Amino acid sequence: MAQEEKIDSVGLLDENGLAYFIAHAGELEHPRELVIDVLRAIQKNHGWVPDEGVELTATILGLEPIDVEEVATFYDKIFRRPVGRYPIHICDSICCWSNGGEELAELFQQKLGIAFGQTTEDGLFTLLPSCCLGVCGQAPAVMIHQRHYGPLSADDVDELIERLRREASE
Amino acid sequence: MSTPQLLFKNRRPGETVFMEAYKATGGYSALEKALTKSSPDEIRNLVKESGLRGRGGAGFPTGVKWTFFPSDAPGPKYLVCNCDEMEPGTYKDGVLLAADPHQLVEGMILSAYALQTDVGYIFIRYAYERQAEYLRKAVEEAKAAGYIGKNILGSGFDFELLVHGSAGRYILGEETALLNGLEGQRPNPRMKPPFPATRGLFGRPTTVNNVETIANIPHIVNGGALWFRDLALTPGSSGTKLYGLSGHLNVTECFELPVGIPLREIVENYGGGMRGGRKFKACLPGGASTPYLTAEHMDVALDFDSLEKVDSRYGTAGVTAFDDQTCMVAATLNLIQFFARESCGWCSPCRDGLTMMRWLLETIENGEGTPEHLEMLKDQLKNISGNSFCALAEGAMGPVAGLLMHFEQEIVDHIEKGCCPFRD
Numbered sequence: 208m209a210q211e212e213k214i215d216s217v218g219l220l221d222e223n224g225l226a227y228f229i230a231h232a233g234e235l236e237h238p239r240e241l242v243i244d245v246l247r248a249i250q251k252n253h254g255w256v257p258d259e260g261v262e263l264t265a266t267i268l269g270l271e272p273i274d275v276e277e278v279a280t281f282y283d284k285i286f287r288r289p290v291g292r293y294p295i296h297i298c299d300s301i302c303c304w305s306n307g308g309e310e311l312a313e314l315f316q317q318k319l320g321i322a323f324g325q326t327t328e329d330g331l332f333t334l335l336p337s338c339c340l341g342v343c344g345q346a347p348a349v350m351i352h353q354r355h356y357g358p359l360s361a362d363d364v365d366e367l368i369e370r371l372r373r374e375a376s377e
Numbered sequence: 378m379s380t381p382q383l384l385f386k387n388r389r390p391g392e393t394v395f396m397e398a399y400k401a402t403g404g405y406s407a408l409e410k411a412l413t414k415s416s417p418d419e420i421r422n423l424v425k426e427s428g429l430r431g432r433g434g435a436g437f438p439t440g441v442k443w444t445f446f447p448s449d450a451p452g453p454k455y456l457v458c459n460c461d462e463m464e465p466g467t468y469k470d471g472v473l474l475a476a477d478p479h480q481l482v483e484g485m486i487l488s489a490y491a492l493q494t495d496v497g498y499i500f501i502r503y504a505y506e507r508q509a510e511y512l513r514k515a516v517e518e519a520k521a522a523g524y525i526g527k528n529i530l531g532s533g534f535d536f537e538l539l540v541h542g543s544a545g546r547y548i549l550g551e552e553t554a555l556l557n558g559l560e561g562q563r564p565n566p567r568m569k570p571p572f573p574a575t576r577g578l579f580g581r582p583t584t585v586n587n588v589e590t591i592a593n594i595p596h597i598v599n600g601g602a603l604w605f606r607d608l609a610l611t612p613g614s615s616g617t618k619l620y621g622l623s624g625h626l627n628v629t630e631c632f633e634l635p636v637g638i639p640l641r642e643i644v645e646n647y648g649g650g651m652r653g654g655r656k657f658k659a660c661l662p663g664g665a666s667t668p669y670l671t672a673e674h675m676d677v678a679l680d681f682d683s684l685e686k687v688d689s690r691y692g693t694a695g696v697t698a699f700d701d702q703t704c705m706v707a708a709t710l711n712l713i714q715f716f717a718r719e720s721c722g723w724c725s726p727c728r729d730g731l732t733m734m735r736w737l738l739e740t741i742e743n744g745e746g747t748p749e750h751l752e753m754l755k756d757q758l759k760n761i762s763g764n765s766f767c768a769l770a771e772g773a774m775g776p777v778a779g780l781l782m783h784f785e786q787e788i789v790d791h792i793e794k795g796c797c798p799f800r801d
Contacts, residue, residue, distance in 0.1 A: 242561035284545035
């Protein structure tokens, strides 16, 4: 397995995280099973996974970068491009659709002045369509940093955006 | 008559039960009983006799699946729990784990003992991070209590349990795609055979079971096979089931009710009827891939066999109901958009077929359809059914088949009027 002192995490993982993954990879018969764990950790620190993150993951796990890239690009919750501080996953599946999901998506786009796939100029919000979030009884729903919000009314949307803006400025 | 609560026994709004409270209501008594008094063979037979069928959607008898597993083969073997739960309309496993994660942990240890696997993985979707944290805590508690680790309860049985968080994509719920995902490979589904029981995780014998399936095992060990069968309302069925209600019902919560409960009970009683005094038009009885039921099916029992008789499927029992102002073409278009986007792109019936299907439904919904489009839709249903590499596209055909079976006239109306009759 890779030697700890030779790996520079280029600021994508903190020291403990890096040491943990190197040690853990060394114990496992199949270190590759940690690909998603490492990518998720990098994303948690950095907000998204840049090319250097793919290379770092490969180095830690003894893989080629292409092995990591073909996994990273498969998943919609691994971001290979920059996103805002709060990526908003808006559910567009059937239960949310039947409870005003399209209107909710429209409302978010209007309030933030961006379309799906775009990030607000202040770097705070990115809007992303998502398949079912697993809270079908609380439709229409969105997910931000693995937390669910639903059912959301128009007022709730204002309040949520306002709260996150406040949180970001603190 | 109220249904005995097994899986939701400890469920209280906003609370999560951990070791102390779980043990207080009999938690881990099944494990202690099994590991000290029963052989793995006896547990496997018990599960077979209980008639438990997979709760993840396919409904394959769990005990029969377990007989395919070479439990006496030397070397590493794996038990994998599928908590990818990404089929729209399905959220029961998420509710179960948020309420009572130790049930799954105890079930995993018991199942691993029955199958003689020394390592288990719980594969959990990205959106269920809260539940993943509860599970990690439950696993730590179980380790500290001596239920996980070496020589569990002096039985000589060793077991390690790991929680693997995923990163999105519905296809991971397909068991071989899930195994690739666990290995850190690109999660396209694998060719079957070989089946996972022969060559699964890391090429070793593997069984993949759903969360609710495994959570039932401790209850079956405690209550016995006959008791478990008697919980169901229809002959040939067994157990209770978690029904996640959604759509246009007044109450959209998850209930534990018997297998075999009639649709009417779900809609009128537990679901509290349709919102705004509207009429029930249709529902997906068990998730996005199950063909629609209509108002004429109100007295159909919700169980595996009864639903097959009316050309639908029990699936995951996530019931999504639609009121009489719903356009079924638009609803089906929404479902196909989901499946088309979640296709992994491996085989052409799915990658290209679903895209074609989406275009056809879009054309009809937008009022640009012709009778030829309707014929193409029927043709495309035939082309895709039975021809895809895995079950994703097959499942996607469920709502399309239901649309053509029950609502063909609605398609014709779109074509004749040149617009969607449900839009202003």
